[in-house]
Amino acid sequence: EYTIGEEVAMKRAENEDFYTKFDAIDRFVKNNNVITGGEAQIIIDDEDGYSAWLITREPLRTAYLVISNHKYPTEKVTKTAATGECYKEIIEGYTIFDKEIHIPGDYTLKCEYYINEKDYEPQDLEHSDSLHFEKLEPGEFRIFELQRG
16 A cells, blocks of 8 residues: 555565566567557456457457466455355366367467576477466466467
8 A cells, every 4th residue: 555655665575486477478568569458358258267358459460369378376365155244265266177178260379488587588389279287276377378360
């Protein structure tokens, strides 16, 4: 509250791994005109946390498919007891297993982006009409580049 109300910097914790990943995805997004100027469409949003969205920008032929387990590793939620009283409870996220998605429309799979030290870098993939995910941890996401026609 102090940080937001007074507009001062938050104290930084000692989680360098988190900051490295956060910085990498921040730079990846800001330097990608499909993402910054495009339109995102949710194509899967399952109750178990499995979600997928497609980011496109006309007339460009490149699109991004983002797959995730959008459940948090831990989340503090407010619940209401039978008596009407509110209370807070911490809920643990959970791993989801055995998920599949078909590559949308007239797109073909080009590559997946992986973090390599400090940057997201593409790694080419073989052509496939679908993707299968054995396991997605809470908060995990995967980024795929697609090519149209």
